[in-house]
Amino acid sequence: MLNFTRICHNMLSIKGYSSKMFFSDVFLFNIPNEEEHRQIKFYRRSLRDSSNPLELPEELFLRRYRVNKEVFVYLHTQLHLPNGARCTFIPPILQLATTLQLLGGGSYQWQVGVDFVAPMSQSTVHYVTTSVIKEMESAFCKKWIRFKISNVTKQFFYAKYRIPSVIGCIDGTHIMMLRPQQNEHMFFNRKGKHSINAMIICNETLEIMSVNAKYGGCAHDSFVWQQSKERAMLETEYDKGMRNFWLLGDSGYKLENYLLTPYRVSEENSPEHEFNKTHSKARSIVERSIGVWKSRWRIVLEERKCRYTPQKLATIIYVTAALHNICCHYRVALPERITENTEERWNNIPITQNAESQTATSIRDRIRDGLLGLN
Structure with missing residues (x-):
């Protein structure tokens, strides 16, 4: 069996083939062994570190996250998302993007995790979205849902x-x-x-x-x-x-x-x-x-x-x-x-x-x- 890690290295070195394109194509492969699984986690993390959802075109951004960039920035500035513990390697901007994509798309968590902008495992998606949703409840619900006589x-x-x-x-x-x-x-x-x-x-x-x-x-x-x-x-x-x-x-x-x-x-x-x-x-x-x-x-x-x-x-x-x-x-x-x-x-x-x-x-x-x- 060809070494999966070597395939990854070779494909990433091909001119004109970005790491994001590569990840979206190969992430669904079955991982043969623990070492190659560790390599995939390394590539996934390196892709996240270089990702910025705000670089997407406005139309694609709105379709993916269901809000425009102005609202996204507002949400990001109002939330106090964790940077420690298990979320150390997940930037807050990607935590928010992943949560909005799950709420807006209604997909399975693993399907959100294979996204090329914020690739992560299903367990990480679960942990991140649970944390962000709780923070959103505290930050926005009382402020934005108010019953009044007008x-x-x-x-x-x-x-x-x-x-x-x-x-x-x-x-x-x-x-x-x-x-x-x-x-x-x-x-x-x-x-x-x-x-x-x-x-x-x-x-x-x-x-x-x-x-x-x-x-x-x-x-x-x-x-x-x-x-x-x-x-x-x-x-x-x-x-x-x-x-x-x-x-x-x-x-x-x-x-x-x-x-x-x-x-x-x-x-x-x-x-x-x-x-x-x-x-x-x-x-x-x-x-x-x-x-x-x-x-x-x-x-x-x-x-x-x-x-x-x-x-x-x-x-x-x-x-x-x-x-x-x-x-x-x-x-x-x-x-x-x-x-x-x-x-x-x-x-x-x-x-x-x-x-x-x-x-x-x-x-x-x-x-x-x-x-x-x-x-």
């Missing part, structure tokens, strides 16, 4: 849809996962798959103001909302006397004084039917926000089916939501939309328990009449 949002929805005092839109989306080892029944959804049911609240700019990834796929949208701190906040503000603010939700939610839902029964061309059409158009913003979020950070796409524990998947959901908001703030070009078999429709079964309050019904009727000029 007059700007109210003005937008009234100007475009003639619905007053809307502070955002709410919906649930399922993030698929492999069968968990513990409490499997909590993650078994109505489609017979395992997932986390994430509650998303967004505003008119597609910014995710709130995300709740605490509950498994067996939980209904309405249950997640009932247990959320956002609902508790709005209920407290309402009890204090604050009025004229509500979220837009679909028929999977109960009509409340601060949550506006469509009429469950409406005849064709009736005032209720016209209200429902306008309500649906306005509420579609949250579906678009979820679509952009999943298209940019493909690790949360249904087809990817994350191979992580529920706890780590929840962290990934929060981190990618924060990264989504950062991209919105810096106006990063929208990703190509990916059409997936969305779960929102089958999960939004109209609830029948708990009769709607008379106050909430009156509020919706007044909005309906104002929308159609009936008052």
Whole structure:
């Protein structure tokens, strides 16, 4: 058998054949013995030492890491990534690049590791990405995911849809996962798959103001909302006397004084039917926000089916939501939309328990009449 190390040396010496090109071609070879495995680790490390993701063309950079270079530099300056222990030989810039590539591509860790910009073993990819994701959660989630009542949002929805005092839109989306080892029944959804049911609240700019990834796929949208701190906040503000603010939700939610839902029964061309059409158009913003979020950070796409524990998947959901908001703030070009078999429709079964309050019904009727000029 030809000596693999000698082949490496000869090919690297060929004029016009770069080390990066060489590595991407030969890394998938089976390593015959321990010595040659050690040589590959040496070449892999030398390639990393000379790599700089920021040297990639802007278009390729955006496609690979899902952010532009401005956002990448911002993330890099805000994170305090380790330089010691096992990560001594992985520069922080490559740690960040590897993590973004995993979140944006949703690939297996070993597939990320054979990338010619940041080549590393699967175990190293796992260690690096776990560390960086935890750091991202601490640095970005509280800062970039904030639920608030904004007059700007109210003005937008009234100007475009003639619905007053809307502070955002709410919906649930399922993030698929492999069968968990513990409490499997909590993650078994109505489609017979395992997932986390994430509650998303967004505003008119597609910014995710709130995300709740605490509950498994067996939980209904309405249950997640009932247990959320956002609902508790709005209920407290309402009890204090604050009025004229509500979220837009679909028929999977109960009509409340601060949550506006469509009429469950409406005849064709009736005032209720016209209200429902306008309500649906306005509420579609949250579906678009979820679509952009999943298209940019493909690790949360249904087809990817994350191979992580529920706890780590929840962290990934929060981190990618924060990264989504950062991209919105810096106006990063929208990703190509990916059409997936969305779960929102089958999960939004109209609830029948708990009769709607008379106050909430009156509020919706007044909005309906104002929308159609009936008052």
